[in-house]
Amino acid sequence: RxxxxxxxxxxxxxxxxxxxxxxxxWINERTNGExxxxxxxxxxLGRDPSQQDxxxxxxxxxxxxxxxxxxxxxxxxxGVFELPGLARSAEEGSYAVWQMHNDGNLRTGDDLHLxxxxxxxxxxxxxxxxxxxxxxxxxxxxxxxxxxxxxSVLAMGGVPQGVSITETPEAISRGTLDGALxxxxxxxxxxxxxxxxxxYEIPLGVLAMALVMNPESYAELSPEGQAxxxxxxxxxxxxxxxxxxxERARILETYTAxxxxxxxxxxxxxxxxxxxxxxxxxxxxxxxxxxxxxAYEQALMDHRSGTR
Amino acid sequence: xxxxxxxxxxVAALFLMILTHVPIGIAMGVSGVLTFGLLRNWSAAFAIVxxxxxxxxxxxxxxxxxxxxxxxxxxxxxxxGRDIYRLAYxxxxxxxxxxxxxxxxxxxxxxxxxxxxxxxxSTMTQVxxxxxxxxGYAPTLxxxxxxxxxxLGILVPPSVIIVLYAxxxxxxxxxxxxxxxxxxxxxxxxxxxxxxxxxxxxxxxGPAGEKSSWRERAQAVRESWATILLAAVVAxxxxxxxxxxxxxxxxxxxxxxxxxxxxxxxxxAVFWHNLYSTAATSAMLYVILIGASVFSYALTLSRLPSNMxxxxxxxxxxxxxxxAGLMVIYIILGALFDxxxxxxxxxxxxxxxxxxxxxxxIWWGIVMVMVIEIGMxxxxxxxxxxxxxxxxxxxxxxxxxxxxxPFLVSDLIRLTLxxxxxxxxxxxxxxxxxxx
Amino acid sequence: xxxxxxxxxSIGLSRPTALIGILGLMLIALITVASVVARAVFNYPLIWAxxxxxxxxxxxxxxxxxxxxxxxxxxAIEFLGGALGSRAHRWLTAFGALVTxxxxxxxxxxxxxxxxxxxAGHASTVVARIPTGPLWWLAAVIVWVSVPMQGLVTLLxxxxxxxxxxxxxxx
Ligand code: NA
Ligand code: NA
Numbered sequence: 001r002x003x004x005x006x007x008x009x010x011x012x013x014x015x016x017x018x019x020x021x022x023x024x025x026w027i028n029e030r031t032n033g034e035x036x037x038x039x040x041x042x043x044x045l046g047r048d049p050s051q052q053d054x055x056x057x058x059x060x061x062x063x064x065x066x067x068x069x070x071x072x073x074x075x076x077x078x079g080v081f082e083l084p085g086l087a088r089s090a091e092e093g094s095y096a097v098w099q100m101h102n103d104g105n106l107r108t109g110d111d112l113h114l115x116x117x118x119x120x121x122x123x124x125x126x127x128x129x130x131x132x133x134x135x136x137x138x139x140x141x142x143x144x145x146x147x148x149x150x151x152s153v154l155a156m157g158g159v160p161q162g163v164s165i166t167e168t169p170e171a172i173s174r175g176t177l178d179g180a181l182x183x184x185x186x187x188x189x190x191x192x193x194x195x196x197x198x199x200y201e202i203p204l205g206v207l208a209m210a211l212v213m214n215p216e217s218y219a220e221l222s223p224e225g226q227a228x229x230x231x232x233x234x235x236x237x238x239x240x241x242x243x244x245x246x247e248r249a250r251i252l253e254t255y256t257a258x259x260x261x262x263x264x265x266x267x268x269x270x271x272x273x274x275x276x277x278x279x280x281x282x283x284x285x286x287x288x289x290x291x292x293x294x295a296y297e298q299a300l301m302d303h304r305s306g307t308r
Numbered sequence: 309x310x311x312x313x314x315x316x317x318x319v320a321a322l323f324l325m326i327l328t329h330v331p332i333g334i335a336m337g338v339s340g341v342l343t344f345g346l347l348r349n350w351s352a353a354f355a356i357v358x359x360x361x362x363x364x365x366x367x368x369x370x371x372x373x374x375x376x377x378x379x380x381x382x383x384x385x386x387x388x389g390r391d392i393y394r395l396a397y398x399x400x401x402x403x404x405x406x407x408x409x410x411x412x413x414x415x416x417x418x419x420x421x422x423x424x425x426x427x428x429x430s431t432m433t434q435v436x437x438x439x440x441x442x443x444g445y446a447p448t449l450x451x452x453x454x455x456x457x458x459x460l461g462i463l464v465p466p467s468v469i470i471v472l473y474a475x476x477x478x479x480x481x482x483x484x485x486x487x488x489x490x491x492x493x494x495x496x497x498x499x500x501x502x503x504x505x506x507x508x509x510x511x512x513x514g515p516a517g518e519k520s521s522w523r524e525r526a527q528a529v530r531e532s533w534a535t536i537l538l539a540a541v542v543a544x545x546x547x548x549x550x551x552x553x554x555x556x557x558x559x560x561x562x563x564x565x566x567x568x569x570x571x572x573x574x575x576x577a578v579f580w581h582n583l584y585s586t587a588a589t590s591a592m593l594y595v596i597l598i599g600a601s602v603f604s605y606a607l608t609l610s611r612l613p614s615n616m617x618x619x620x621x622x623x624x625x626x627x628x629x630x631x632a633g634l635m636v637i638y639i640i641l642g643a644l645f646d647x648x649x650x651x652x653x654x655x656x657x658x659x660x661x662x663x664x665x666x667x668x669x670i671w672w673g674i675v676m677v678m679v680i681e682i683g684m685x686x687x688x689x690x691x692x693x694x695x696x697x698x699x700x701x702x703x704x705x706x707x708x709x710x711x712x713x714p715f716l717v718s719d720l721i722r723l724t725l726x727x728x729x730x731x732x733x734x735x736x737x738x739x740x741x742x743x744x
Numbered sequence: 745x746x747x748x749x750x751x752x753x754s755i756g757l758s759r760p761t762a763l764i765g766i767l768g769l770m771l772i773a774l775i776t777v778a779s780v781v782a783r784a785v786f787n788y789p790l791i792w793a794x795x796x797x798x799x800x801x802x803x804x805x806x807x808x809x810x811x812x813x814x815x816x817x818x819x820a821i822e823f824l825g826g827a828l829g830s831r832a833h834r835w836l837t838a839f840g841a842l843v844t845x846x847x848x849x850x851x852x853x854x855x856x857x858x859x860x861x862x863x864a865g866h867a868s869t870v871v872a873r874i875p876t877g878p879l880w881w882l883a884a885v886i887v888w889v890s891v892p893m894q895g896l897v898t899l900l901x902x903x904x905x906x907x908x909x910x911x912x913x914x915x
Contacts, residue, residue, distance in 0.1 A: 004609070040608060040609075043478070044604075044605070044608040045605050045608060045609070046356075046359060046605065047363075047478065047601075048359070048363040051359045051362065051363055054355070054358075054359050054861070055359060058351065058352055058355030058358075058359070059348065059349060059351060059352035059355065060344075060348075060352045060355055060356055060359065060605070071865055071867060072868075073865050073866030073867050073868055074864075074865030074866065074867070076866075146870060147870050147871065147873065150791070150870065150871055159788065159791070160791055161791075162791070162794045162870060162871075166480070166743055167552065167743075169743075170549065170743065174549050176783065325840075325843065326820075326821050327821070327824045328824065328836050328839050328840060329820050329821075329822055329824070329825055329836040329837045329839060329840035330820065330839070330840040330843045330844065331818030331819060331820040331840060331844060332818075332819045332820065332821070333818070333819070334818070334840075334843060334844045334847045335843075337847055338843060338846075338847055341850070354850060354853075354854060355854070355857075357850055357851055357854045358854030358855065358857050358858045359858075361851055361854060361855055361858070362855075362858045362862075362880075364805070365801070365802050365805045365806065365855075365883060366798065366801060366802055367801070368772075368794075368797055368798060368801055370805075371769065371772060371797075371801055371804070374766075374769055374804075374808075375769065375773060378766070378769070378770075550784075551780060554776060555776050555777070555780050557773075558772065558773035558774075558776035558777055559773075559776075559777055559780070561769075561770065561773050562770065562773050562774065562777060565770070580759075583762055583763060583766045584759070584762050584811050584815060585815070585817075586766060587762040587765055587766060587807065587808040587811040587812065588762075588808070588811045588812040588814075588815040588817035589812075589817060590805070590808045590812070591808035591809045591811065591812025591813075591817070592812055592817045592818055592819065594805055594808065595812075595818075596819065598851070648819070649819050649821070689823070
């Protein structure tokens with residue numbers, strides 16, 4: 001049977017061509033014809049990013065990529081990844097989210113079967129004037145995504161703006177925005193670098209994502225088929241980490257060659273942000289299940305020390 | 309049954325329902341649910357209605373449509389159509405055919421504050437038809453210029469049809485509005501030339517009026533302050549980048565209501581009528597959007613569109629020929645029934661085909677708007693002509709359609725030009741470096 | 745005769761809902777203008793503006809439905825009925841209206857499902873975290889109200905008592 005993989009990302013985006021389609025091909029080679037995955041990109045099975053979980057849980061598509069943080073009320077455990085000052089890279093974040101899932105420390109609900117999980121690079125500042133210290137954010141109008149980023153920017157004295165990402169470059173060039181929070185891949189896709197010539201790499205949280213499957217579709221599979229889907233989660237980690245590393249190197253090389261300036265924060269500055277957002281952290285950790293926050297911090301430490 | 313067969317059954321069900329008076333949006337939704345249900349399962353099929361409805365209900369971008377509708381209806385009841393017509397008349401009235409030219413100018417100006425073709429046609433019928441007939445204009449030229457000029461309501465931004473296309477194709481509204489500007493200027497020039505040809509061949513069709521003095525012209529400018537202000541704020545806001553399209557629509561709607569109230573042009577009856585009709589038209593458009601999405605998802609799953617794209621792609625035919633073929637199909641469809649529906653219905657097939665041929669979706673959007681304009685004035689179902697006929701019971705539908713012919717020629721020439729030279733559409737958005 | 749009271753009741757219900765909807769729309773417009781002014785003049789965007797607008801819009805869209813139903817504003821192609829004569833035209837139009845009733849009922853049912861999911865998922869606005877669930881319930885109720893109205897319209901068409909459909913059947 002043909003299983004549909006829906007995504008609202010365009011068919012020619014590198015996420016689809018370099019990750020989703022290779023994974024589908026990898027799976028299709030191993031199912032002995034029991035089933036196959038077909039990718040429907042560009043929103044052809046549902047174009048609203050915030051409805052992707054519903055598309056899977058109601059069976060409109062068998063699989064889809066979701067951003068649980070978009071519906072924080074429904075996936076409270078996933079709120080922790082957006083907290084500032086924690087994960088420093090996509091590799092770290094992805095290791096943590098996948099580890100937490102495998103250890104049973106991350107709930108996604110009964111309506112979805114999780115196949116793979118990962119995170120983006122951290123959301124950092126890209127601005128038209130240089131930032132070298134959190135104090136520089138005071139009064140700046142910054143494009144943000146979602147509640148946690150809104151509060152992080154407010155805590156730094158900035159003015160958060162819920163502008164859509166597609167309007168952001170124009171708003172920065174016109175001066176109605178001073179900058180945006182974005183990871184390197186969003187920075188590249190939406191050409192923020194053409195209008196914002198400074199980046200400040202203070203990690204303001206990562207965006208966690210998951211490839212999820214309709215539980216009934218999963219239950220239809222033979223034990224061998226289910227095993228292929230489980231292995232696919234590990235394969236995804238390999239594909240994804242290679243992809244993020246390659247992409248980041250290319251983006252940084254392109255933009256630094258053009259004179260883009262990247263300022264790194266000091267450890268004290270990062271600690272300062274963590275302290276300034278203590279209330280937010282307490283609330284998000286409280287909304288998440290018991291031990292989720294601790295498991296996240298432990299997984300990050302494990303990854304940094306290379307113990308696992 | 310193969311998915312393709314189920315898809316074809318779905319398309320057949322759609323056309324059967326359309327023939328049996330089921331509204332287009334409803335027919336697409338029902339046929340989409342049936343097709344999806346047969347392809348997958350029924351609970352998923354019904355669930356699409358829910359996910360699409362919640363997307364559409366929660367979309368702030370779509371609020372642009374009712375906002376522009378409110379702006380247009382209050383601009384009409386606020387007397388702005390008359391103002392802008394008088395203004396155009398003060399500068400053009402003394403030429404032969406000048407009243408008809410003023411009508412075109414009035415339509416273009418009114419189109420800058422109104423997003424709908426129907427509102428433009430009905431407003432300008434009230435404003436300029438009587439005046440043209442009084443001055444001895446031929447009935448054909450009088451009605452033709454208004455029916456054709458009315459289509460400027462959807463070509464001159466703001467335009468509800470352009471917003472609809474932008475939402476369905478996920479293109480930027482601002483970019484599409486900007487892309488429409490050069491074709492809109494071409495349309496005005498083309499219609500003026502049509503009038504010039506008509507009065508050159510038959511001087512009695514549009515006798516010249518008196519020349520206005522510069523004092524009278526200044527007076528006309530002063531009296532149209534409200535329309536000029538509204539157009540300047542809306543268009544200026546959008547193109548200068550001072551506001552987003554949503555912000556401009558908000559400001560325009562508020563300003564139009566305020567102006568209509570301040571000028572004392574709005575009775576409670578008119579006020580209610582504008583509100584109800586905006587609400588009803590919005591509900592209709594929301595139903596069409598939900599139905600179109602459900603239908604399009606179901607067709608995608610049937611692989612009918614992708615197979616068709618592959619078949620057409622394998623034909624050894626130049627893309628331009630395919631576009632020409634599509635134009636013929638749309639013009640036939642537009643003669644038989646409403647072209648807006650034709651655009652929405654064919655979108656799941658035609659849009660991927662256009663992208664697959666490497667053509668620009670912005671350019672295609674403007675081409676679609678111009679085809680819809682033609683559909684609005686061609687018999688037997690030309691909505692602009694039918695509206696004029698219902699407003700002017702003493703006129704003849706035949707005269708209206710005959711009067712449209714010179715303008716239709718101009719429409720076809722412009723359509724050909726835009727298809728052959730996409731730069732006419734794409735030059736301005738590229739110049740302004742708008743998002744694509 | 746007995747339909748007259750039902751029709752008056754339906755119109756009596758659809759008018760205030762449309763009024764609430766359009767006033768809500770004007771409120772969104774005012775909030776948007778206020779945030780433009782706040783941004784341009786005071787260099788301080790209203791961060792709650794998006795929250796407020798995203799709550800209002802759900803109700804606004806729902807309130808358009810009863811009016812749309814009562815004014816019978818649809819794009820429908822009626823040339824078959826036109827060719828077959830007035831009796832056939834009436835029956836075909838009634839059929840179209842009946843299918844519309846069923847489709848509206850499915851829409852209302854699915855809106856109810858969505859309202860349940862939004863409530864269960866603790867969905868809320870981004871900045872102020874105001875729950876959106878209750879608004880989805882209200883929207884679902886308003887769409888449900890338009891279902892019997894559409895049924896009534898169908899009956900009026902069958903009995904030949906329906907007023908002609910609203911003019912200007914597209915934009
Ligand atoms: Na217009
Ligand atoms: Na036509």
